[in-house]
Amino acid sequence: MSEVNTFNQRYPLLRCLLLYRYMPWGFTLTASLFLIVNLSLAGQQWLIGRAVHDVERHVAVVQLPNGVLDYHVALFWLLVLIGVALTRGVLQYLAGIMSLTIGQDLLFILRERILSQVQRLDLAYHWRHGVGEIVTRTTRDADKLRDALINFWRQVFETGVVVLAAVGIMCWYDIWLGLVPLLLTLGGILILVQQTNHLVTLDRAVGQAYDQVNQNLSEGVAGVRVIKAFALEPIRIESFSQQVQVFTTHARTALAYATSRIPLPQMVIALGHVWVLGYGAWLVSQGRLNLGELVAAVLIANTLILRIETIGRVMQVFADARSSAARLWDVLDAEPEILSGAEAVADTALGLSFDLVKVSAQGGGKAILQQCTFKVNPGEIVALVGQTGSGKSTLMSLLPRLMDADQGIVAIGNDQHGWQNIQHLDLSELRQRVHVVPQESFLFSDTLASNLRQSASDATDEELLEALRLASASEVLERLEHGLETRLGDRGVTLSGGQRQRICLARALLTRASILGLDDATSALDAATEQTILHNVRQYQQNNGHPITILIVSSKLSTVLMADRVIVLADGHIQAQGTHHQLKETSAAYRELMGI
Template sequence: MSKSYPLLRCLALYREMPWRFALTATLFAASNLSMAWQQWLLGRAIHDVELGKAVVAQADGSLDYSVALGWLAILVAVALGRGLIQYLGGLLALIIGQDLLFILRERIFAQVQHLDLAYHREHGVGGMVTRTTRDSDKLRDALVNFWRQVFETALLIIATVGMLCWYSPLLGLVPLVITLGGMAILVKQTDKLVTLDRAVGQAYDNVNQNLTEGVSGVRVIKAFGLEPSRVADFTTQVNQFAFHSRQALAYACSHIPLPQIIIALGHVWVLAYGAHLVGKGELNIGELVASVLLANTLVLRVEGIGRVMQVFADARASAARIWELLDARPTIVSGQHKLPDGELGVRLDKVSVHPAQKDKAILQQCDLNLRPGEIIALVGTTGSGKSTLLGLLPRLIEADEGLIQLGNDQQGWQDITQLDTENLRRRVHVVAQESFLFSDTLAANMRLAKPDASDEDILEALRLASADDVLLRLENGLDTRIGDRGITLSGGQRQRICLARALLGQASLLGLDDATSALDAATEQRIIDNIRQLKHSQGRSLSLLIVSSKLSTVLLADKVALLEQGRIVAVGTHQELAQHNSVYRELMGVSSGQ
């Protein structure tokens, strides 16, 4: 379906539940067709009253109510039947509306997890949250109202106009033209409402982003005494949201009444022209009453569309925002090949990464060879591209030029773009400096890397990361809930647990992006020594690429790679670089003799 109609694309989601959709549509069709039939029966009953057939005087002076009671029984039965059908149809509409809301949110969350980091950096957290909450709720409201205000109204128009035309063609066709004209004006006005609601949605994104940052960064805010300024900023964002919301509501309130007045003229026509037909003897009183009731029902139902036009306009804008997210395609496409078992090394050949503006490369023609089991420290000034280089290894970032290979000399080397990303990221793991832990138990956080890990496996990983002392301080051991983002732990404790989680996953290549910055030199050395001993204790070797600015970390590495302005300008041991490279000496604060 065309991407120009995002709301219709949402309606197409009803294909996920074809039987319930068909049953709901059938119930609403029966309800509205029986509405016209009910009005027709009422007209026939009134006509019998007009002719004196409903209540008949008997010869003995008594009254025969049999016909009137018969009509009463029929009308009550039809009303009860319609009521039951409407209840079931409305209930099913609500149920499938909620089911569609679940489907939308599930797809949005899956897409958010699937998209590249570059997309997340560009759009931020606020926009993602808004699409999952506010936009999805507005779509749910529209999908529920679709049955009552669109599908049911369309059926009612067909049944009503058909019945009026059966009485007299002009009696039905003129209200039809008037109704369609009024609805055309309503639809035309939705374009402006959609534009206004897009501004509301953007303002809501800003409020969400501000709120998310205010909660996540509460420590920084308190540390610098920023509470008044942050509250003032948030108030400004909320006022902007309120301003755009008022604009949208004001437009709806000032423009919707005109088409409603036009639609109401159909009721006037039916009454006037119907009276004319009665005068000519072409229509009886019962049929006139039925026609007026039909017209009244039609006008009230179509006017209801005007009252919910804001809902549909909001939903149209929300649907567009949701489909923009769902239609986004990851720039990193998974390959089909899997990495061989065993040790892994890395080869970088003329690798370059350019920013979106393409004006200056982040990495330029980088060459590096990390042998299996080797530890290389990657050093450089801030902004030299160290984190970007690490992000290339599990394909969190894509290289624009050059070749990245993983493997070993015995089993061969494979181009990283040909590898299955799920398999790649199980074997290649990067631990960031900003340690992220979920608000769950310690054991649950650890098992993210290996869901079937036993408690003994977790304890061994904690020991390797020198984090077993952290466990001793937790009241409930592995079952201790560690709070949002691990707020109950110190920075060094969080870093060691994140490192332990990576070691539990038994990756063959590990990148540490300043992931030991909060650790003391002795703890750091114990961790590196434990990793080196894996070859002897567990029969596996782990290759390490460590980003660090600490001399104590660099001294633990087999080799050092120096990054300068996006280029790897030197690779060697610490002693070699300290003796022959002035940039390295200045960066690490050492002399040529050290």
């Protein structure tokens, strides 16, 4: 393992702090303000010691020969201390505002990176980790990290400055007066750090339990129709309650550990206060320290101990943040398995070519596709049929490289201008020219126009209406109260399954893709509507000279009859291919599949 990877794994929270480099001026200004505030605190206590010493020397208030009391020295110290306190208050306020601001800026940077990374990672990563885990890392883990970033100033930077200033002043008075509290403070901090390591482990268990809670909640919301259809509410509630109970148990364990371990380091650190008071009193009796210096040393020691003890109180925050930071960097450091090529997609009519393609199941096991070889010419409409589990959706996922083949070549192009291996092509260009519409019609909780423009952000209203016409969805638009500006609800809940499928088809047609894959994307449509859509697409090709190659996955005979050719997929193999009439005469498997 490289040194960089070791650093990334062992110090994830430090990596988050390094993000301050993106705001150097804000960081410098905030650090400077905190430096001044904490140095002035130690200076204020030193000034109090000087004032007390003047009182001890009977010079703060002096009786003049005429009997009048002279308060000049006392008033001087009073004004100085009030001025320092007011200045510190203003600077403390400004430093706090700056700290919160750059903490939120860092949180924004992290969340933006997470969202970008989640979109960049391929489907295999999402299948392995699930929605609940990704949502947890984006919300809970990011929030915990925000708390740590804000507390960084108050509990780490400020404490470091206070320790240096306090020990420096006490060592100036007497070397042992400051050295012993320093050693006790370092010992207490070391105990805190050692305890934090176990807290990180406990919080990882809390985070994993929270992932399960989030996953269950996400599935409960997304699958509410299925739950209600089968009257599963009591079972789902019981399952959710059990997962919440597991999460609560882990959270209580972590909290109990932190609470029970804090007193020990606090006691070690508090011994420094006892030492300053006892040893300082002895120095006063020996004439090596005046009363004002003793008062200042006690005040400084008290400030030091209280500040260090606050680290104990936020130990849980930093442990949580360290665990959360590690989980966030696990996402941010993940590399997509599918990498973009460098070649541009040829500006010509595109067909499909599969040459001995093989795809294995995740984690090994039986191959999903084996030795698949076929060709689809530009502008051709081909139906892909096969039993459930034969590998149709996997084959469709290969077209826009949502997944890659383990062996063989998937290519696009034509015989005249040549064929291009899709793994060598620019991924963004490929997905603009090759689009697959899945059976599950996903629509965003936004307006109809916004959903359609997901595939073509600069499309005009006229182009949106034309795409709806081609997808035989004009009547859907007529039923919507506000037309294109009608909000469709979460996942298009206000529409029927067939309406959602037609809108998704219209969105796909707006891409002006050269190859269009329909992965059972017309399953909710009747035969007449299907025929109208394919007729519209064919007519569009003829009128615009823009041939669209269409590969349709379907199990309906009405759909198959509208295709130019049919490919039969069985157990991952291309078992037969030809026209409907040819296969009806020559393929028993096709006849059985189509119910002929």
